[in-house]
Amino acid sequence: RSDTEKLFLNIGIKPNKVQETLKNKQVSQKLVEILNAVNITQCDEKLGNLLYGVATRVTESIEKHRFMLAQYVADKKVSTSNQLDMAIAYLKKNCSLAQIDQQDFEKQIGVGVNYTDDDINKIVSTLINQHKEELLSQRYLVDIAALLRELREAHPFADGAKLIKTFNAEIESLIGPQTEEDLSLIHI
Secondary structure, eight states, rough: OOHHHHHHEEETHHHHHHHHHHOHHHHHHHHHHHHHHTTTTTTOOOHHHHHHHHHOOOOGGGGGGGHHHHHHHHTTTOOSSHHHHHHHHHHHHTTSSOOOOHHHHHHTTTTTOOOOOHHHHHHHHHHHHHTTHHHHGGGGSSOHHHHHHHHHHOTSSHHHHHHHHHHHHHHHHHHHSSOOHHHHHTTT
């Protein structure tokens, strides 16, 4: 194994993704440069994937901010893919500025905004309670995706995976699992 391959594996990238990345010299080079700049040679999969995202998703228009963004990821100020999406969008929107307003950037991407599991449980319970009667009477005919979208839009800095998992568990707890009858009514 090459040093680059070992490095990519050590930051949690899956072996098949490592092989794919090694074939793309430009992405490989960017990822190595990022890892060197933030002084990371080993990390968990979540952090590794976010750094990989910086290497692959930072376009030419915001290239000058690549290392700054990588440092935000390394410092865990950008710790979710949603935050990374917002950071990239912010940088693209403001790419003509000579310098990024750090305070505004951090506010817009949710730096320092943390949701505990308890917070997520409360947020989900509140939304489901607002729609409880409708859910009980219509079950899965209610636009579940719209409720989830509402939840995500209202809390963009919350961990999306935790929101979805908690939301799905609460829905199932309230109205039970989706049945064949539910499926037949949905497709009418």
